[in-house]
Amino acid sequence: MTGEIELREVEVKLQEEVIIPRVSLKLEGPGLVTVIGPNGSGKTTLLRTIMGLIKPVHGWVLVNGEDVTGNPEAAGKHIGYVPQLSAFNKGFPITARELVESSLSLRLKPLRLRTPSEIREAAIRALGAVGALDYADKPISSLSGGQLQRVLIARALVWDPPILLLDEPVSAIDPAGKMEMVELIAKLSREKLVLVASHDPGIYARDSKLIVVVNRGIRLAGPPSEVLDPRKLAEVYGDSVMLVEKCVHLVDGHAA
Amino acid sequence: MLLDPRWFIVVGAAALAYGSLSPVVAARRLQFLAASLPHGALLATVLGIPLSSATGLPPSLCALTVGIPLTYMVIILVRRGVPEETATSVFVSFTASASIAVIYLVLTRYPSETSLWSYIIGDPLLVTWRDTAYAAAVSAVVVAMTLPFMREHVLLGLDRDSARLTGLRASLYDYMAYTALALAAIGLIRVVGFVLEHVLILLPAAVAINFSKSGAETVYNSVASAVAAGTAGVLLAVVLGQNPSAMVGFLLLAFYLTGLVRGGTG
Numbered sequence: 001m002t003g004e005i006e007l008r009e010v011e012v013k014l015q016e017e018v019i020i021p022r023v024s025l026k027l028e029g030p031g032l033v034t035v036i037g038p039n040g041s042g043k044t045t046l047l048r049t050i051m052g053l054i055k056p057v058h059g060w061v062l063v064n065g066e067d068v069t070g071n072p073e074a075a076g077k078h079i080g081y082v083p084q085l086s087a088f089n090k091g092f093p094i095t096a097r098e099l100v101e102s103s104l105s106l107r108l109k110p111l112r113l114r115t116p117s118e119i120r121e122a123a124i125r126a127l128g129a130v131g132a133l134d135y136a137d138k139p140i141s142s143l144s145g146g147q148l149q150r151v152l153i154a155r156a157l158v159w160d161p162p163i164l165l166l167d168e169p170v171s172a173i174d175p176a177g178k179m180e181m182v183e184l185i186a187k188l189s190r191e192k193l194v195l196v197a198s199h200d201p202g203i204y205a206r207d208s209k210l211i212v213v214v215n216r217g218i219r220l221a222g223p224p225s226e227v228l229d230p231r232k233l234a235e236v237y238g239d240s241v242m243l244v245e246k247c248v249h250l251v252d253g254h255a256a
Numbered sequence: 257m258l259l260d261p262r263w264f265i266v267v268g269a270a271a272l273a274y275g276s277l278s279p280v281v282a283a284r285r286l287q288f289l290a291a292s293l294p295h296g297a298l299l300a301t302v303l304g305i306p307l308s309s310a311t312g313l314p315p316s317l318c319a320l321t322v323g324i325p326l327t328y329m330v331i332i333l334v335r336r337g338v339p340e341e342t343a344t345s346v347f348v349s350f351t352a353s354a355s356i357a358v359i360y361l362v363l364t365r366y367p368s369e370t371s372l373w374s375y376i377i378g379d380p381l382l383v384t385w386r387d388t389a390y391a392a393a394v395s396a397v398v399v400a401m402t403l404p405f406m407r408e409h410v411l412l413g414l415d416r417d418s419a420r421l422t423g424l425r426a427s428l429y430d431y432m433a434y435t436a437l438a439l440a441a442i443g444l445i446r447v448v449g450f451v452l453e454h455v456l457i458l459l460p461a462a463v464a465i466n467f468s469k470s471g472a473e474t475v476y477n478s479v480a481s482a483v484a485a486g487t488a489g490v491l492l493a494v495v496l497g498q499n500p501s502a503m504v505g506f507l508l509l510a511f512y513l514t515g516l517v518r519g520g521t522g
């Protein structure tokens with residue numbers, strides 16, 4: 001089953017401040033949808049609202065037809081998530097494999113679907129898919145940012161969810177690794193609905209079927225060829241849009 | 257040298273409880289709460305004395321009835337958006353002042369009821385079988401509320417959003433952790449003493465993290481170091497004629513320093 005996300009007149013306020021004014025949006029999988037926008041524009045807020053982690057002050061969120069508004073438990077049955085690196089606290093010394101295994105077994109717990117050795121194999125397969133086997137048994141507290149991001153991607157896809165929400169999933173990965181991960185994300189998007197938030201639309205442009213530009217609401221949405229027009233982006237980003245060799249780069253201090 | 261089994265039972269029970277609680281505190285980053293809780297525990301305990309004589313209920317029960325809701329106060333403040341440092345300062349200022357006021361009252365009104373000193377410095381060598389059974393029961397409950405849910409606590413501590421998406425009821429685990437902390441702090445105050453409590457809550461996991469390469473090892477080492485320090489501490493205290501809590505504290509510190517010298521994990 002490929003995924004489907006629908007927002008109906010969703011409005012989000014955080015501490016009395018409107019972060020997302022009423023928006024309606026329907027995304028159907030499979031395919032890659034890239035959400036771009038400057039820092040503080042509401043990318044993470046949009047993803048967290050879709051996952052039921054933030055309860056909108058108005059409207060409904062439907063995931064695969066199920067009402068998941070403000071209900072992360074319901075949304076989590078359809079969605080694999082990679083949080084922004086800054087939202088992850090790697091203080092406690094559990095290993096990469098323990099992290100992936102325990103997330104998987106917790107998910108399967110009510111169903112007792114698999115034996116410990118099956119869980120272990122699934123974890124190793126997922127870590128292998130993201131090239132993280134070399135450090136699978138190292139504590140996550142000792143991993144670099146890019147290594148940790150690979151492990152977090154493995155955790156999100158280990159249970160083969162129909163929808164993936166990735167919040168700047170490759171921001172700390174080196175250039176060669178980035179291309180490799182983007183390729184993996186593109187491959188996953190052939191069967192799943194994959195939503196990725198990013199500062200750098202360039203790296204996903206070729207593989208995206210839709211680019212959504214947010215800045216306190218959805219400002220622009222369309223295929224890359226339409227949206228990645230420097231003049232249109234300038235309206236959202238201000239002057240921080242550069243055209244480098246026919247490829248749009250956003251300069252916002254955060255972009256790699 | 258005569259050794260009483262009760263000493264080892266109470267100290268072992270306390271060590272098991274704190275050794276299991278400590279990784280939860282580290283994983284959930286509840287250090288702010290752990291450091292302020294003993295103040296609430298002392299207040300609840302001294303309040304238990306007049307409450308008990310007024311109601312006829314056992315002082316320990318009165319202390320728990322007052323102390324656990326008192327602990328939830330900090331959490332409610334933090335949940336409302338009060339910064340942790342502020343909530344802790346308010347809690348510590350209130351409970352510390354109030355416990356001194358109540359101690360004063362108890363000392364003047366109920367002079368011979370109980371030795372307040374044992375609540376402050378810990379007194380495992382003077383326990384009765386009744387105290388021993390109580391400490392063992394408190395410890396069993398604390399262990400049952402922490403060890404089986406370690407994986408859940410660790411995942412919640414790493415990133416709460418992902419844990420909630422996996423179906424974890426985050427606030428249920430929050431209250432379980434806070435209740436276990438309050439229960440250990442109040443229920444075992446007589447054994448370990450107010451002064452050393454927060455050290456016992458924080459140090460076992462700190463020791464374990466330095467010696468461990470995985471989550472499972474960390475939990476194991478935390479419990480093991482607490483139990484080792486507890487048992488050896490009682491023996492040392494008997495041999496040296498010293499206070500057991502002090503010995504346990506020094507031993508845990510020695511473990512911690514050894515871990516630092518060894519250069520962290522590895």
Ligand SMILES: Nc1ncnc2c1ncn2[C@@H]1O[C@H](COP(=O)(O)OP(=O)(O)OP(=O)(O)O)[C@@H](O)[C@H]1O
Nearest residue numbers: 014015019037038039040041042043044045046084
């Ligand atoms: N828990 C919160 N309480 C109050 N305001 C919040 C909260 N989380 C985010 N905000 C505010 O909402 C706005 C949008 O934040 P959000 O994290 O969604 O932006 P973003 O586009 O993901 O930014 P970045 O590119 O830096 O990750 C910001 O102004 C932020 O200050």
Ligand SMILES: [Mg+2]
Nearest residue numbers: 043044084167
């Ligand atoms: Mg963000």
